[in-house]
Structures are given as C-alpha cells and as structure tokens.
Amino acid sequence: xxxxxxxxxxxxxxxTWKIISLxxxxxxxxxxVGVLPGLGGPNGxxxxxxxxxxxxxxxxxxxxxxxxxxxxFGGAITSILFNIPGEAWSVATTFDGYPMAQQGKAAEAxxxxxxxxxxxxxxxxxxxxxxxxxxSSFALKFGPPEFFxxxxxxxxxxxxxxxxxxxxxxISMALGLLIAGIGMDTVSGNLRMTFGSDNLLRGxxxxxxxxxxxxxxxxxxxxxxxxxxxxxxxxxxxxxxxxVWMDLxxxxxxxxxxxxxxxxxxxxxxxxxxxxFMGYNLAKRFSKDPESFGKGRIEGxxxxxxxxHASGTAALLPMLALGIPGSGTAAILLGGLMVWGLNPGxxxxxxxxxxxxxxxxxxxxxxxxxxxxxxxxxxxxxxxxRVPFAxxxxxxxxxxxxxxxxxxxxxxxxxxxxxxxxxxxxxxKIGIPLAPFxxxxxxxxxxxxxxxxxxxxxxxxxxxxWSNGLVGTITTLAITLLFWPLIDRxxxxxxxxxxxxxxxT
Amino acid sequence: xxNSIRATAALAAVLASAPILSSATSPAMAxxxxxxxxxxxxxxxxxxxxxxxxxxxxxxxxxxxxKAPVVVSLKGGASGAEALIYMKxxxxxxxxxxxxxxxxxxxxxxxxxxxxxxxxxPVSVVAMDQFVLWDNxxxxxxxxxxxxxxxxxxxxxxxxxxxxxxxxxxLTVFMEKQTGAKFSYLPYKSGGEAATQLVGxxxxxxxxxxxxxxxxxxxxxxxxxxxxxxxxxxxxTKVTETQSWxxxxxxxxxxxxxxxxxxxxxxxxxxxxxxxQAFYVDLFEKVTKTAEYKxxxxxxxxxxxxxKGPEMLKFLEEDDALNKSLMTEAGFVAx
Numbered sequence: 126x127x128x129x130x131x132x133x134x135x136x137x138x139x140x141t142w143k144i145i146s147l148x149x150x151x152x153x154x155x156x157x158v159g160v161l162p163g164l165g166g167p168n169g170x171x172x173x174x175x176x177x178x179x180x181x182x183x184x185x186x187x188x189x190x191x192x193x194x195x196x197x198f199g200g201a202i203t204s205i206l207f208n209i210p211g212e213a214w215s216v217a218t219t220f221d222g223y224p225m226a227q228q229g230k231a232a233e234a235x236x237x238x239x240x241x242x243x244x245x246x247x248x249x250x251x252x253x254x255x256x257x258x259x260x261s262s263f264a265l266k267f268g269p270p271e272f273f274x275x276x277x278x279x280x281x282x283x284x285x286x287x288x289x290x291x292x293x294x295x296i297s298m299a300l301g302l303l304i305a306g307i308g309m310d311t312v313s314g315n316l317r318m319t320f321g322s323d324n325l326l327r328g329x330x331x332x333x334x335x336x337x338x339x340x341x342x343x344x345x346x347x348x349x350x351x352x353x354x355x356x357x358x359x360x361x362x363x364x365x366x367x368x369v370w371m372d373l374x375x376x377x378x379x380x381x382x383x384x385x386x387x388x389x390x391x392x393x394x395x396x397x398x399x400x401x402f403m404g405y406n407l408a409k410r411f412s413k414d415p416e417s418f419g420k421g422r423i424e425g426x427x428x429x430x431x432x433x434h435a436s437g438t439a440a441l442l443p444m445l446a447l448g449i450p451g452s453g454t455a456a457i458l459l460g461g462l463m464v465w466g467l468n469p470g471x472x473x474x475x476x477x478x479x480x481x482x483x484x485x486x487x488x489x490x491x492x493x494x495x496x497x498x499x500x501x502x503x504x505x506x507x508x509x510x511r512v513p514f515a516x517x518x519x520x521x522x523x524x525x526x527x528x529x530x531x532x533x534x535x536x537x538x539x540x541x542x543x544x545x546x547x548x549x550x551x552x553x554k555i556g557i558p559l560a561p562f563x564x565x566x567x568x569x570x571x572x573x574x575x576x577x578x579x580x581x582x583x584x585x586x587x588x589x590x591w592s593n594g595l596v597g598t599i600t601t602l603a604i605t606l607l608f609w610p611l612i613d614r615x616x617x618x619x620x621x622x623x624x625x626x627x628x629x630t
Numbered sequence: 631x632x633n634s635i636r637a638t639a640a641l642a643a644v645l646a647s648a649p650i651l652s653s654a655t656s657p658a659m660a661x662x663x664x665x666x667x668x669x670x671x672x673x674x675x676x677x678x679x680x681x682x683x684x685x686x687x688x689x690x691x692x693x694x695x696x697k698a699p700v701v702v703s704l705k706g707g708a709s710g711a712e713a714l715i716y717m718k719x720x721x722x723x724x725x726x727x728x729x730x731x732x733x734x735x736x737x738x739x740x741x742x743x744x745x746x747x748x749x750x751x752p753v754s755v756v757a758m759d760q761f762v763l764w765d766n767x768x769x770x771x772x773x774x775x776x777x778x779x780x781x782x783x784x785x786x787x788x789x790x791x792x793x794x795x796x797x798x799x800x801l802t803v804f805m806e807k808q809t810g811a812k813f814s815y816l817p818y819k820s821g822g823e824a825a826t827q828l829v830g831x832x833x834x835x836x837x838x839x840x841x842x843x844x845x846x847x848x849x850x851x852x853x854x855x856x857x858x859x860x861x862x863x864x865x866x867t868k869v870t871e872t873q874s875w876x877x878x879x880x881x882x883x884x885x886x887x888x889x890x891x892x893x894x895x896x897x898x899x900x901x902x903x904x905x906x907q908a909f910y911v912d913l914f915e916k917v918t919k920t921a922e923y924k925x926x927x928x929x930x931x932x933x934x935x936x937x938k939g940p941e942m943l944k945f946l947e948e949d950d951a952l953n954k955s956l957m958t959e960a961g962f963v964a965x
Contacts, residue, residue: 267830309741314799316708316742328708581815582788
C-alpha cells in the first residue's frame, strides 16, 4: 500500500487554489483544442508548452496534462455533433455517434462518450498508480545497452505493430533519424550536417517540427478540401445523464475489454488511434447483433472512447518511468520535462516524488473535473464550429508561428516550421505516417548515443545487447516485434485457425 | 537533440517581470538595466552552471542588488555552442550575461565553432571549480588500487564524463599518459547522468565536479579518490557521515600528478559601453560578498575568487594558452 500513501501525498501537493485553477484553465483550453479540427492534442500541448516554462514543474505538468485530457474529451464533441473527428482517435466515435445525433439522441451519445472516456482513463490511472513504484526500483539497472534496447523496442514495435504499410513507416522513421542527426554529435564532439550554418548548430528542435508537421499541414489540407461545418444543436439534461449512467452496468464487458486494449496499446506505442479502432472492432465482433453497429448503437460510442482514453492515459507511464513516450502528446510532454530540468526515467520516481505523484493525482482529479466541465459546456463548444473556417484558420496559423518562435526565440524556426508544414502535407497526401517521423526525431539522437556508448563500453561487441537477462529480453522482444507480421502469418498458416480480420479505417 | 529544447528567454522574461521593490540604499549608477537581465547558461538543466546561475539569481533578487529582474536562460544545445553563438550574435545587448567555463577555449578548438572569447566583453571571474576522481562505493579504495585495477582489466575500463574532447575527456587522457592504464571514455550528456551511471555500475569511475556528485556521495554510493588540484579543498565541515571535502587527498599526494582547475566567469556580449561593463563588474563583485554566494562555494566545494579588469584579461590569456596546450597534447584540436 506504499502506492496509496504516495498517492495521498500527491493529492496534498495538488490541493492549492493555484493548481486547481490551472487545472480548469488547462481543461478548457484542451477541450477547445480538441474541438477545433487542425489543432490536435499534440499541437495544443506543443503550442502551449512555452507558456509553462516559468511555472514550477508540478504546476506546469498539471496544466499540460489537463490540456491533454481536455483534448481527449473535446475530440468526441465534433465527432458526434458534426461528423468531424476533431482528433484522429475519435474517428471511430463517429461511426455510431453521428447516427445517434441524427436520430435526435445527441445528448445520450455525448454523455456516453464522456462517461466512457472517464472510465477508460480511470482504469489506466489505477494501472499507473500500482505499477509505477515497481518500475522505479528498476532505476539503476539501466546503462547504455539497456537504454538502447528499449529505444529499439519502441522503433520495432512501431514498424511491427503499426497499422500503416511497413515500408512507409520505415521511410518515415529513417527520415526522422536523418534529421535528428543534425547538429552537435555528443559522442565525437563534432558537428554534423550543419553546412556552416549557425542556425543548424543546435539541431532541429522537434517541437518546431511537430507544430509544422501536424498544425500547418492540417490547415493546408482543410483549405484544400473546403471544409464546411454544419452541426446539430445539443443540450444535455441531468435526466439524460442519469439514464445513460443507469444503463452502464449492462455494457461492462465492452468497457472492460476496451480498457484493457487501451492500456496495452498505450504502454506499447500503439497509441490512442489504434486503440479506438481496435476497441470498436472487437465490440462489434463479439456483439450478438453486429448488424446494428454503425446505425446509432450506444455501445459503438462506449467502445472506442473507453479505449482511446485508456490508451492516452497509459501512454504516460512509459514516458515517466522509462523516458519513452507512448504517444505523440506524451513525446511532447517528455520534451517539457527536460525543459523543466527533470530527467524522465526510472530515477524520476526516486528524486522527484512530489512531481510524479502530483501528476498521478492530477490524472484522477483532472478527469473528474473534466467530466463535469464537458457535461456542462457542450453547447458553448458546439457553437465554435459556427465560426467560419476563414476566421479560425489564420488564428491557428498565428498561434503555430508564435509557438515555434517562442521555443528558442529564433526567426529561423518559423521558416523551419513552415517547411515542415509542407513536408507534413506531402506526407499526408502520399500516405506516409507522421508518427514514426516524430518518434525518430525525439528519440533518434538518444538511441544513437546509447548505441555508441554501449559499443565503446563493450569494445565493439554486439553481444552486449544479450549480456544480461534484462537487456537480452528487451532486445529479443524488439526483434520479435519487428518481424511480428511475418511470425503471425507463419503461425496462422500452421494453425489454419480463425484469424482476426484486419482493422479497417 | 534532446539537449536543444531550451527555455525561451524573452517569454520567460515577460512572465517573470513582476515588479521588484527597489532598494533605497542602492547608489546612483551611470547605467542600469531596465529590462530583465538574462543569465545565459551554456549547459543543460541541473548542471553545475545552471545551479550557479540560479544561486546568482537568488543572491541578486534577495539582496536587491539590481532593480531589473533576473531570468536564467538555458542554452545548452550543441554541447553549449548554442550559448556561445547566442552571445556572439547579441552584440551591444547589455541585458545578456554568459556564465562561462572552459568551453570558451575548448569548443572553438575541437569542433571549429566560429567563436573567440575575445569578441565578448569580460566582466569578472567569479570562482574556480575543482575536479575529483570518483569511483563506485564498491570499487577500489585508493588511487593506487584503482590504477592497478584499470591496468589489470581485461574488458574496457569505463570512465564516464560529460561531452567529448572537453575537460573531463582531457583529464582522462592525461591520467592515461601518467599511469599507462587504458580507459574507455563514455561521453554522457550531463554530469548528472555520469553520476547516475557510476552509481548503477555502468562505468568504473568519473571525474565530475564536486557539485555534480555531491548527492550520490552523501548517499554513500560513490567514493572520492582524489582531487585534481595542487592543494586539498579547504572546507572542513563534514559532508558525508565520515568525510569533509578537506579529507579528500590531492591526486599528487596519491602519486597521480595531474592538475586542472576550471574557471567560472561572467561575460557580456561584444560592443557594450564601458558604463554597462562597469555596472556588471560592480554587480558581480557584490554577488561574491553575499551569504548565498559564500554558502554555495562551500557546499559545492568551489574556490572563491574575484578577478576583473586587466587582472582578469591576464588570467584569461594564460588560461587560454594552458587549455590550448592541453588540448593539443591530448590530440583533440580539429585540423
């Protein structure tokens, strides 16, 4: 019950008016960001990150993670009311949510979405609460080979488990690794690929890249598609909320299944998007009445939302405990931690107890407060979408530019961000996933340093990656995951048994 | 890459510019900053430079040494080169002051960074930092045993440090030259990381500054073998349960004749006015007289020193020549 005591300590850290109000501000900003297409969770967090630089780390992470929870909640609003997924992970929510809204059951659908989001994160937070202390005792076992093995695991699982075409994932990741190599090389102390430019000396900042890749490119796409916004009005009464909650126990299997899928995909970097689809598809497969899915079935809202939220929350565990982000947003939060002078990794749990447990406690509190806020403010947020796109788009572009500039006070970074915007647009057009690129940009140089330090330490022998149980297991797991599709196919061919249908988008 | 995520100074400055009560006793100065003053740190968060900058920030604000607020701005990207280029491109901006260390001599040599400290305006040398040879608490107990273990090791004997071709690396090379032992030098991103890796037994030793290993030393996880100076550190207050800084022998006493001290000095950008320079010389002289500064020197085992004007220039030229010869001898000067 050590975890319980620490958690209570965390709540004590949070119970100040300053932190509670930051939490509310963060949630409202997050919902706003989640509602707007073109500004997703990662972008919102990336743009607002510099605002938190002067705060103490605990306040800053509470605010940022609340933006994240808010974005997770907000994504559902537009999916259900307007059939526009505000976030990629709410695409699956539109399948049954929008039909429900058309049948005049928008309030039920929204309540279902918010409630299941809440349940999903709650399950994931409990997982974090009880797993986190165990992970911190791992603390000192991590030397260069172990770190490299974990990075390798992350890269391999992206390739092996990702839903995108393998070659495209590899292309995207390789380009990210290349860009990550720009700047000073710590191991040799030499400059690489700077071409004599002072601006390139410090390397490409991944936040600048992320704002361009996601924010600017999404604006470009939306302009091209001439997005028209038409929505349904929504108002939630207490009676609808209670009615949906009364029905909840009936769907416990779906909720549990989606929570488990979400936690698993959050910890391994499958991410919220994959989790929401997997949750939806499995609910449909195991339903006695699969035909009714897609026609406005409330279970079709429960399943993806629970999974997406569980996964979004669980993604923070590997980020905190190992310094490895389980999602794009977690990757940006990771950058934030470093700015505040906290080194994510096993020692974080030992050296910064206040911070870690404050964050975990804020996950509980943030979700409760978030649920209340979304249930009461739906009509307000729905009205955002009546503002013409022509007015919203310039605001988004300006906020992206400010965000990119503020990271290092460099005008060069704005040009860089715009450049990455075009790159992101092209990637989306030719179907190259952006996530592996971002991941490689964040972890590339760390993975490289860890590999080279391991090589120096072992005198050049690759055997160091199997030199003890810990590193050997991780490395083997990484390689297994890399070839998972092949292994899976081989097993299926041998067994000739029932085989899961591929997840469809 | 991860190193290059840095706090934004201007934004921080705006947010931090809470009004500060002016001290009634401050004398009328010819020039005084009106905007927030940025202390530029050429290293990562939590490192020795960062800690020192935050001590100065606290000393200035608590003692009302200046009306304008102070912000610490971390520019540790590209092993600190980011800060050097930032200072170089801020000619005439007297609201930025760099807290420099030996990288001002070494980086231009090893990585051919287009920088020369003579382009900046020297303010004062505020301290000298020590280097200590540390090993894991479970490792060798004396320098002799340590060297013997290094010579006997069949697999690479790993020495952790911060950065490549820099002070830690130079010390390692000179230890090799002195003893004939071979070390595999592992360059980590920060002194903190080098400390953790030593505790976890992933390296055999490191040559961290006292401040970087202080916490793990107090926790009894590492052993201080010797200090790379002519004389012992003067502080005699117990730091660990049994030892004070003064109890650490010099490396020379232990038969390892390697010495190195590192400057901690303040610089303004180039082309500032003499009045502006004078203001900061005076400011940092006051800082070195505060209780915060004295406490910090003792806790982190630094040598207090204050040099300004021609005295400082003479010191810098000599120090530059010394570092250059060390770098050349170690073979770290880029062709």
